[in-house]
Amino acid sequence: MDDAKFLEASAKHPIVEGHVYKYGTAGFRMKADLLPGVSFRVGLIAGLRSRKLNGQAIGVMITASHNPAPDNGVKIVDPMGEMLEQDWEAHATLLVNAPTHEELLETYKKLASQLKIDLNSPGRVVYGRDTRPSGHSLVTALADALEVTGIEYTDYKILTTPQLHYLTRCVNTEGTPKAYGEVSEAGYYKKLSEAFVRALRGRKVQGQLIVDCANGVGGPKLAELLKVIPKDVTGFNVKIVNDDVLRPEVLNLDCGADFVKTKQRAPPNLKPAPEARCCSLDGDADRLIYYWADPDSGFFMLDGDRISSLNASFLSDLVRSAGLQEDLRIGVVQTAYANGASTTYIEKNLQLPVVFTPTGVKHLHHAACQFDIGVYFEANGHGTVVFSQEALRVFRETKPQSPAQKDALETLAAVGDLINQTVGDAISDMLMVEVILAHKAWSLQDWATTYTDLPNRLVRVEVANKDIFETTDAERRLSHPAGAQDEIDQCVRKYTTARSFARASGTENACRVYAEAATRHEADELATKVASIIK
Ligand code: 16G
Ligand code: ZN
Numbered sequence: 001m002d003d004a005k006f007l008e009a010s011a012k013h014p015i016v017e018g019h020v021y022k023y024g025t026a027g028f029r030m031k032a033d034l035l036p037g038v039s040f041r042v043g044l045i046a047g048l049r050s051r052k053l054n055g056q057a058i059g060v061m062i063t064a065s066h067n068p069a070p071d072n073g074v075k076i077v078d079p080m081g082e083m084l085e086q087d088w089e090a091h092a093t094l095l096v097n098a099p100t101h102e103e104l105l106e107t108y109k110k111l112a113s114q115l116k117i118d119l120n121s122p123g124r125v126v127y128g129r130d131t132r133p134s135g136h137s138l139v140t141a142l143a144d145a146l147e148v149t150g151i152e153y154t155d156y157k158i159l160t161t162p163q164l165h166y167l168t169r170c171v172n173t174e175g176t177p178k179a180y181g182e183v184s185e186a187g188y189y190k191k192l193s194e195a196f197v198r199a200l201r202g203r204k205v206q207g208q209l210i211v212d213c214a215n216g217v218g219g220p221k222l223a224e225l226l227k228v229i230p231k232d233v234t235g236f237n238v239k240i241v242n243d244d245v246l247r248p249e250v251l252n253l254d255c256g257a258d259f260v261k262t263k264q265r266a267p268p269n270l271k272p273a274p275e276a277r278c279c280s281l282d283g284d285a286d287r288l289i290y291y292w293a294d295p296d297s298g299f300f301m302l303d304g305d306r307i308s309s310l311n312a313s314f315l316s317d318l319v320r321s322a323g324l325q326e327d328l329r330i331g332v333v334q335t336a337y338a339n340g341a342s343t344t345y346i347e348k349n350l351q352l353p354v355v356f357t358p359t360g361v362k363h364l365h366h367a368a369c370q371f372d373i374g375v376y377f378e379a380n381g382h383g384t385v386v387f388s389q390e391a392l393r394v395f396r397e398t399k400p401q402s403p404a405q406k407d408a409l410e411t412l413a414a415v416g417d418l419i420n421q422t423v424g425d426a427i428s429d430m431l432m433v434e435v436i437l438a439h440k441a442w443s444l445q446d447w448a449t450t451y452t453d454l455p456n457r458l459v460r461v462e463v464a465n466k467d468i469f470e471t472t473d474a475e476r477r478l479s480h481p482a483g484a485q486d487e488i489d490q491c492v493r494k495y496t497t498a499r500s501f502a503r504a505s506g507t508e509n510a511c512r513v514y515a516e517a518a519t520r521h522e523a524d525e526l527a528t529k530v531a532s533i534i535k
Contacts, residue, residue, distance in 0.1 A: 001119060001149055003105060009148040010101040013040035013141040021096045023089040025360040025506040027075030028096065029064050032134030035072055039138040041096045042074045043125070043145025044108055049088060050123035050151065052115055053079060059168035061161050062129035062138050066214070066258035066282040069251040072134045074142075075161075081169035081180075081422025083362035091115075123151040126168055128159030130217045130284045131245040156185070160217050160285035162425030163188055169422050178389075180421070185224075191417060193228045196236075196431045198414035201407065203438040204235030210278045211430070212242045212267050214256025218285030219243025222427055236434065241270060256280050257287040257381045257426070261303055262458075266293040277444050279433075281426040287381035288426040290433065292444050300448055305342035307433060308332060308377035310447060311385055313350055314436045315373055315415070321408035322398065328391050333367045333376035335359050336476045336501050337458075340516055345451040356474035360506060361424060382424040385432075387416050411439075454497065456516035457527035461535055463511050466504040469534065475503045487533045495522050500530045 015021065015037030021028055028038045039062070046058040059077030067073075076084040076092065084092070091111055098104035112119050125146055129135035139155065146153040156167055163185060170183040181191045213219035219240055229236055242255040252258065255267035257280040272278050272293050279290045290302035312332050319325055331353045332346050346352050355370075357363035361382060368374025372391040377383025395413040400406035418435065420428040437447065463469070470480040478485040484502070492498050500515035511534055515527035 006105055006108075006148050007101050009144045010040060010104055012144065013037045014101075015041070015096065017099075021093065023084075023092040023096070025362075026065065027061075027073050027084075028092075029067065029071065029073030029507065031070055032064075032072035032132065032138070035074060035134070036137055036141045038096050039074050039141040040145045041098075041104065042076060042092065043142040043151075044104075044149060045088070045092045045095055046076055046125045047123045047146060047149045047151035048091075048108075048112060048115070048117055049076070049078075049084075050125060051117045051119070051121050055122040055124060057124040057126050057168060057171040059164050060125060060127040060142060061159075061164045061284075062127065062132075062135050062142070063161055063217075063284040064130075064132065065161070065284045066252050066256055066287065069132060069248045069253075070134075072132050072138060074138065077165055077168045079168065079172040081165035082365060083423075086362075119149070123149075124171075125151055125153045126156060126164070126171055127153065128156040128164040128167070130161070131158060131248070131251065133248050158217055158220075159185065160221050160425070160427065162286050162420050162423050162428065163221065165422035165425075166420060189225045189228050192225060192428055192431060193230075195414050195417035196229060196435065197233055199411060199418050199432075199435045200234055200438055201411060201414075205237070205434050205438050206235065206441075207443075208237045208239060208273075208276055209430075209434065210239045210241060210270065210272050210276050212255050212260075212270055212278065212280040213240060213285075214252050214259075214281055214283045215242050215244045215247075215250045216252065216256070216281070216283035216285065217245065218281040218283075218426060219245060221285065222281075225427060242267065252283045257282040257289045260289045260291060260301065261380050264301060265299050266291060275443075279430055281430075282381070285426045286424045288429045288433075289381045290444060290447075300444070302444060302447060304377035304379045304381040304383055305334070305339050305453075306447065306450075307381065307429060308334070308338075308375055308383060309342050309346055309350070309450060310433065310436055311377075312346055312352055312375045313450070314439065315375065315385065315412075316350055316352060318408045318412050318415075319373070322395075322405055322412060323401075324394060324398070327394060328372035330373040331355060331368070331371040331375070333357060333364045333374060335364065335378055336474060336503070337379040337514055339379065339453045339456060340497070340499055341451045341454050349451075356476070358471070358475045359503070365423070377424070381426070384421070384424045384429065385415075385419045386421055387419075392416050454516040454518070455520040455523040456514065457523045459513045459527050459531050460505075460508075461502075461511045461513055461531045463534065466509060466511055469502065469504040469511055471501075471503050476501050478502060484533060488530050491526060491529045491533070495526060498522065498526055500526050502530060502534045
C-alpha cells in the first residue's frame with residue numbers, strides 16, 4: 001500500500017471535527033452529512049476483517065432503516081451474514097474517530113499488526129445501499145478505501161438490508177456443501193419463490209394482501225419478487241402501496257412498520273377494504289408488522305410477538321407431525337419489550353422455552369442459534385427463524401413412515417429455505433406468515449384470537465446523561481443509578497399483573513420506559529410514574 005495515496009484518498013472523505021462516533025446497535029447511524037468519512041473508514045475496517053478471516057467476503061450495508069430521509073448509516077456484516085463480531089465494533093469505533101488522516105493511517109497499521117493481519121493478503125468486500133440519495137457519496141467513499149488498500153469489491157447497488165446479508169453468505173458458501181443460494185439478486189428471488197411454492201404444498205393463499213413499503217427499497221424489490229412467484233399456483237394476490245422511491249422526502253413518512261408499531265394505527269393514506277390483510281415493511285425491509293383496519297372493529301395490530309408465536313406454533317406442530325420432537329430443540333427468544341401475554345402463551349400453551357436477551361438483533365440471533373429451531377422476533381417486527389445444520393439434515397434424511405410425516409418433513413425443508421437464515425427479512429417473513437395462514441386456513445382475526453395482549457405503554461424520556469442507566473437481567477432491571485430499581489419495584493407492586501422497566505436507548509440520546517398492566521389506564525399511569533423516577 002502506498003501511504004501517500006492512502007492519505008490523499010482519506011483527505012477526500014474527512015470525518016466531522018469534534019463529533020464523537022460510535023459503532024452502535026445499528027452500526028454508525030446519524031445525519032448523512034456526518035458520514036462520508038465514516039464510510040471511508042468502515043471500508044478500511046471491512047477490508048481488515050476480510051483479510052483477518054482469510055479473505056472471506058465481508059458485507060457493508062448503507063442504510064438508516066426506519067429513520068427519516070436525511071439520516072443514513074453504515075453497518076458491517078460478517079461472512080455468514082451475521083452482525084459484526086463485538087470486539088470489532090471497538091476497532092471500528094477506534095479507527096473512525098482518528099482525528100487526522102495521518103493518525104488514521106497510523107491506527108490502521110497498528111490495528112493490522114496487533115491483529116496479525118498481513119496487508120498483502122487478499123481481501124474482499126461486497127456492499128449495497130438503500131434508496132437514500134446520500135447513499136451515492138457514501139458508496140464512493142467506501143470504494144475509495146477499498147481501492148487504496150487493495151481490497152477486491154463488488155457493488156450490488158440498491159438492495160434491502162436482508163438481501164445484502166443473503167449475498168454475503170452466498171459469496172462465502174458458493175461451491176461448498178453449505179451453499180446458501182445463487183450469488184445474485186435474481187438468485188434471492190428464485191430461492192424465495194421456489195421455497196414459497198414448496199411450502200404451500202398445493203394450498204392457495206386466500207384474499208388480498210396490501211403491503212405498505214414505507215416508500216423504501218422494499219417496494220421495487222417486492223415487485224421484482226412478485227414477477228417470479230406464480231400467481232395461478234399460489235393464489236398470492238398482492239397490492240403494493242407506498243412504493244415511491246423517487247421522492248426521497250417521503251421515505252418512512254407517515255407509513256412503514258415503525259410508524260404502525262409506534263403510532264398503533266394504519267398509515268393514513270392506506271384505505272383498506274374491511275376484510276383486507278395489511279402489512280408494513282420498514283425503510284430497508286427488515287421489519288414486518290401485520291394489521292387490519294376496519295371501520296367497525298377498528299385497527300388491530302399483529303406485531304413481532306404475534307409473528308413469533310405464530311411461527312413457533314406452526315413449527316412445533318410440524319416437528320411433532322414429523323416425529324422429531326425428541327430430536328430437535330425448539331425455543332423462542334424475546335426481549336423485555338415482548339408483551340407478557342405472548343410469553344405466557346408460548347410457555348404455557350405451546351410449551352416451548354423462552355429465553356430473554358438485551359435489545360438488538362445480534363443478541364437475539366446468537367441466543368436463537370443455541371436451539372435446533374430458534375425463533376426470534378423483536379416486538380418491533382424484526383426477526384427470523386434459524387435452523388441448525390443438524391435440523392436441516394434431519395428434515396432431508398429422515399425416512400417418512402406415513403404420508404402425514406412425509407408432508408411435515410417436506411414442509412419443514414421448504415420453510416428452512418423460505419426463512420432468511422442470516423437476519424430478519426420482512427419479505428421472507430411475510431411469505432412465511434402467508435404460508436402459515438394458508439396451512440391453518442386462518443384469517444388475521446383467527447390469528448388474533450390466540451391470546452390477548454396486555455395493555456402497554458412505551459415512553460421516551462429525555463435525561464441529562466443516559467449513560468448512567470445500566471441494566472442487568474436482559475435489560476429488565478436497572479443496576480445503576482443506585483436505588484432507582486427499588487423505586488420502580490415499589491411502583492409496580494401497587495398494580496396487579498404489571499411490569500415496567502427503563503433502559504438507555506442504543507440509538508438515541510434518551511431513555512425508554514416500558515410498562516404493561518391489566519388495563520390501559522394502569523399501563524399509562526405506571527409508565528408515567530416510572531418515567532418520573534428516572535427523569
Ligand atoms: C436497532 C436494532 C433493533 C432494536 C433497536 C432498539 C439491529 C439491527 N437493530 O435498530 O433491533 O430494536 O435498535 O433501539 O440490531 P433503541 O436501543 O433505541 O431502543
Ligand atoms: Zn430496518
